[in-house]
Amino acid sequence: MSDIPVQDATSASLIAWLIQAGLAGKSERELLDGFCERASEAGLPLYRANLIVDTLHPVYEGRVFRWERGDVETTVTEYGRSTEGAALESWRRSTFYHLLERGLSQGRWRIPSDDSSRFPILADLHEAGATDYVCMVTRFAGAGIIGEIDSVLSSWTTDRKDGFEPRQLAILESLAPALALSIKCASLGQIAGTLVETYLGRDAGRRVLSGRIMRGVAERIGAVLWFSDLRGYTRITDTAPPEEIIPLLNDYADAVIIAIHDAGGNVLKLMGDGILAIFRAPEVGDAAVTAQTEGEAWAAACAAALDAAIAARERIVTLNAKRADSGLPTTHMYLGLHVGAVFYGNVGSADRLDFTVVGPAVNEVSRIAAMCRSVDQEILLSAAFADAAGPERDRLVSIGRYALRGVGRPQELFTLEPGQAP
Numbered sequence: 001m002s003d004i005p006v007q008d009a010t011s012a013s014l015i016a017w018l019i020q021a022g023l024a025g026k027s028e029r030e031l032l033d034g035f036c037e038r039a040s041e042a043g044l045p046l047y048r049a050n051l052i053v054d055t056l057h058p059v060y061e062g063r064v065f066r067w068e069r070g071d072v073e074t075t076v077t078e079y080g081r082s083t084e085g086a087a088l089e090s091w092r093r094s095t096f097y098h099l100l101e102r103g104l105s106q107g108r109w110r111i112p113s114d115d116s117s118r119f120p121i122l123a124d125l126h127e128a129g130a131t132d133y134v135c136m137v138t139r140f141a142g143a144g145i146i147g148e149i150d151s152v153l154s155s156w157t158t159d160r161k162d163g164f165e166p167r168q169l170a171i172l173e174s175l176a177p178a179l180a181l182s183i184k185c186a187s188l189g190q191i192a193g194t195l196v197e198t199y200l201g202r203d204a205g206r207r208v209l210s211g212r213i214m215r216g217v218a219e220r221i222g223a224v225l226w227f228s229d230l231r232g233y234t235r236i237t238d239t240a241p242p243e244e245i246i247p248l249l250n251d252y253a254d255a256v257i258i259a260i261h262d263a264g265g266n267v268l269k270l271m272g273d274g275i276l277a278i279f280r281a282p283e284v285g286d287a288a289v290t291a292q293t294e295g296e297a298w299a300a301a302c303a304a305a306l307d308a309a310i311a312a313r314e315r316i317v318t319l320n321a322k323r324a325d326s327g328l329p330t331t332h333m334y335l336g337l338h339v340g341a342v343f344y345g346n347v348g349s350a351d352r353l354d355f356t357v358v359g360p361a362v363n364e365v366s367r368i369a370a371m372c373r374s375v376d377q378e379i380l381l382s383a384a385f386a387d388a389a390g391p392e393r394d395r396l397v398s399i400g401r402y403a404l405r406g407v408g409r410p411q412e413l414f415t416l417e418p419g420q421a422p
Helices: 009-023 028-041 085-092 095-102 120-128 166-200 202-209 233-239 242-262 291-325 360-375 383-388 390-395
Strands: 048-054 062-068 075-079 106-110 132-139 151-158 218-230 266-271 274-281 333-348 353-358 379-382 396-402 411-416
Touching (some): 009 166, 028 048, 095 132, 132 166, 166 202, 218 353, 233 242, 242 291, 274 291, 274 333, 291 390, 333 360, 383 390, 383 411, 390 396
Parallel strands (some): 333 379
Antiparallel strands (some): 048 151, 062 075, 218 274, 218 333, 396 411
């Protein structure tokens, strides 16, 4: 196909649209949908088109975009790791695997095909009425590879009686690099969002992507502060086999972080077994916030933090039963909750920044969490938290006044009244 010159208004028009759509920040779904609709209007007899793009994501390996004539919109499917089990077997029976293993960039099968038993997709397409199937691998140069993302995979199907004409195939071939480049640009935007939210936290990640990257740029916010760690973690690391430590941290981080996120909190730091998170509450002076609504907002943030605390404890109870059945070490969570004003923004050196919260309240919440060991409580809350909790105050009980290391005066501490937590 590559020896057929293409000087075609269709190609020029579609490339111009891809450039404009890419510059406009269209998503992969919008790019494939718009491309296929315009190509069809220009006379390319497309019945179905698929794009496969790998990604950098802690759970998903990549995404499949599928356009089909007559569908309302392009569908998107995220897929997990294809390195073992049924997923690996399915991948090995794909036409794309066939091309990649042989270092090929294109493949074509007329339908029905003698290869239908080898490649299940061909049998599926025959049943759907397709007559011709072409798949392409558009590779990136070495400097353009990100992680394992080294190409865009595409397939093009027609149900035209005689299949694709040579000129139509030549047009698709000439357009594949421009489409792949636009798709790559769109995917990089999503990858950037995934990475910053994964490593910085959801809210902090969004702020960094919006341009809050200068050192010293911070805002004063009111927040419920969460600091938790694991009971007996040092003892466990000293006695458990080293290969069990990372899975243990992952199991308990899952239990706690899911509870925080479900309640609307934002996790800012993972420090070994420690987790720092915030539940934001606006202050008077913010837009549309009055003294009354400020109090309500603080009470809502406190309620969310308490709900997250109870949910985390429930998840840990379930997790401990599962780990105990497998003969693995178990533990529990120590948690401190506090409220206060903090500075939220970039801290660090000129070329290594951390987006986090700083201020006396952050130090105090870590001290409160550390007191859990001394007073034999799994959850401790500050007097400031109790004062801000509004109706949730009835769920709390005082355990007395205690001196916190590094804090000037003793503070009254609270915990959840019996029956509020597992």
